[in-house]
Amino acid sequence: MEALVAAVRATPSIRLMEGYVAEEVVTSGRFVAGIIARPDGGVSPRRIQFPARAVVMASGGIGSIFAVTTNPREARGGGCGMAARAGAVIADPEFVQFHPTAIDVGKDPAPLATEALRGEGCTLLNSAGERFMLQISPMGELAPRDIVARGIFREVQAGRGAFLDCRSAVGSHFKDEFPTVYGYCMAAGIDPEKDLIPVVPAAHYHMGGILTDADGRTTLDGLWACGEVTSTGAHGANRLASNSLLEAVVFAGRIAADIGGLLPAAKTNPWIDRSGERDAVEGVVDTEAMTKLRKLMSAHVGVIRNGEGLKQAIREIDVLESANRSTRFRNTLTTAKLIATAALKREESRGGHFRDDFPHEREEWHHRTYTTLAEANETVAEVTEREPA
Numbered sequence: 337m338e339a340l341v342a343a344v345r346a347t348p349s350i351r352l353m354e355g356y357v358a359e360e361v362v363t364s365g366r367f368v369a370g371i372i373a374r375p376d377g378g379v380s381p382r383r384i385q386f387p388a389r390a391v392v393m394a395s396g397g398i399g400s401i402f403a404v405t406t407n408p409r410e411a412r413g414g415g416c417g418m419a420a421r422a423g424a425v426i427a428d429p430e431f432v433q434f435h436p437t438a439i440d441v442g443k444d445p446a447p448l449a450t451e452a453l454r455g456e457g458c459t460l461l462n463s464a465g466e467r468f469m470l471q472i473s474p475m476g477e478l479a480p481r482d483i484v485a486r487g488i489f490r491e492v493q494a495g496r497g498a499f500l501d502c503r504s505a506v507g508s509h510f511k512d513e514f515p516t517v518y519g520y521c522m523a524a525g526i527d528p529e530k531d532l533i534p535v536v537p538a539a540h541y542h543m544g545g546i547l548t549d550a551d552g553r554t555t556l557d558g559l560w561a562c563g564e565v566t567s568t569g570a571h572g573a574n575r576l577a578s579n580s581l582l583e584a585v586v587f588a589g590r591i592a593a594d595i596g597g598l599l600p601a602a603k604t605n606p607w608i609d610r611s612g613e614r615d616a617v618e619g620v621v622d623t624e625a626m627t628k629l630r631k632l633m634s635a636h637v638g639v640i641r642n643g644e645g646l647k648q649a650i651r652e653i654d655v656l657e658s659a660n661r662s663t664r665f666r667n668t669l670t671t672a673k674l675i676a677t678a679a680l681k682r683e684e685s686r687g688g689h690f691r692d693d694f695p696h697e698r699e700e701w702h703h704r705t706y707t708t709l710a711e712a713n714e715t716v717a718e719v720t721e722r723e724p725a
Contacts, residue, residue: 358414359383359663361391361422361559368422368558372610378664379617387605390595393419393546393554393561394588398432399445401672402539403634406435406445412626413671415565419546420670420709425555427567427706429544429671430678433575433688434639436484437500438538439517441524446538449500449517451577454478456513457505460488461532462496482574482688485537489639492536499532537639541580543571543688544675547706552591560595562587569704573687616662625656625665629672637676642693646680650719670709677715678705 344350357378362370362385370387374380395415399407420426437454438446454460454477460469472487473479479487488498502510510529511518521528545567552560552568563584570583622630632652636645653676657669682705684698685691717723 353386356384357664358395358418359667361393361418361556362387363422363556366557368556370605371418372663374617374664381611381617383610383613383615385608385610387608389558389599391559392552392591392595393559393565394563394584395565397564398542398671398675399539401630401633401668401675402638403630404438404440404444404446404536405539406438406448407539408445412668413542414664414667415561416542416545416674417667417670419554419556419559419561419565420674420712421667422556422559423708424559425547425706425708426674427544427547427569428573428678428704429542429567429674429707430682430705431543431571431573431686431688432539432638432675433481433541433543434485434489434537435540436481436488436537437535439520439524440534440536441520441526443524446536447517447520448538449520449533449535450514451481453500453502453506453514453517454484456502458500458502459505460484460535461499461501462491463499464496468498480574482690485639486690488535489537498535500535501532502528503530503532539634539638541575543567543573543575544678548587550590551594552587553594560591562591567704573689575688616660616665618662618664623665625660626668629653629656629669633672633675637672637679639690641679641689641691643680643683643691646676647719649676650680650716654716654720673716674707674709674712677712678707680715680719681705 355377356373356375358371358373360372361368368391370385371391372383372385374383393415397407397411398413399405399411400409401413437449439449459467460477462468468491469476469487473483491498507529526533542564545565546554546561548554548561548566548568552562554561632649636649653669653673660666682689682701683694684701685695686697
């Protein structure tokens with residue numbers, strides 16, 4: 337990241353607009369015509385339209401839609417929501433990966449206890465001292481992320497809690513071999529050489545997002561996208577650790593080449609002041625509505641889902657939308673709605689999507705899903721028994 341930032345700052349042709357938060361994709365007919373952004377980290381009442389013939393969405397993930405996440409506070413699904421509201425097709429939004437071992441010390445975002453610890457032989461125990469993962473999978477603690485996350489989630493939901501025991505496997509070498517995790521633990525008053533580390537699953541990565549082709553083109557002319565905001569198909573229903581960085585690098589390069597070959601000579605257009613429009617201001621500090629949404633998503637659209645819980649989430653998201661006056665929060669609510677409605681439709685369990693009322697894979701669902709905001713609103717109307725928006 338430091339190398340990328342340095343390269344951007346050293347490139348004369350890049351005008352870096354720091355402190356702005358994008359809130360809307362502007363369209364003209366079937367073409368994307370720019371974005372509307374708010375300065376001062378999104379807390380200013382001013383709104384400015386930046387005209388553009390090409391827009392690249394690289395806004396990151398959705399983790400902070402959930403109550404416990406490893407993602408930064410800004411990762412609230414804004415890019416996915418903006419694109420969907422502009423009419424873009426969204427692919428596989430139901431597939432969300434939860435990291436099984438976030439350190440449960442009340443931090444937001446939650447620090448991670450790396451999976452390498454389990455690779456070193458550290459075990460998972462509940463408050464009764466039982467190695468519960470051995471009852472779930474013959475691979476025990478080395479089972480795939482989604483299986484371990486569900487095992488931990490069930491122990492936490494049952495009130496037994498889950499703890500990572502590193503005392504024997506790592507012990508006195510902890511500080512030298514895992515200094516980052518050691519620092520997180522010590523800062524919370526936990527000595528991992530002697531104490532159990534409380535852990536909980538945390539929203540970690542979104543495999544779904546804006547549908548793109550191999551050149552990063554979305555279904556909207558003039559809009560490209562790369563990184564976690566997209567669903568390129570590279571990850572499928574789950575994700576292997578670290579390949580998301582490779583995906584971002586590859587697609588960023590392909591997008592740059594594609595745009596360079598399509599657009600005519602550079603042209604600068606004046607900004608447009610959109611401050612006169614009535615719109616609520618929302619920063620990164622959680623509002624009461626945002627706090628409610630995060631708890632709702634974790635409870636019903638999180639690690640373990642079912643039809644009734646998903647319907648309840650959809651109804652409550654609809655209520656939050658009715659009361660909302662913030663464009664920025666509308667983007668977040670849109671993404672939450674896309675995830676919940678797609679999860680309700682997929683009546684099976686696969687990868688990062690698990691439903692305890694449909695706990696097995698089903699061959700008829702062995703395919704990707706594609707949806708639009710209009711289609712998600714139709715599902716909301718069915719669940720709430722009212723006319724579509």
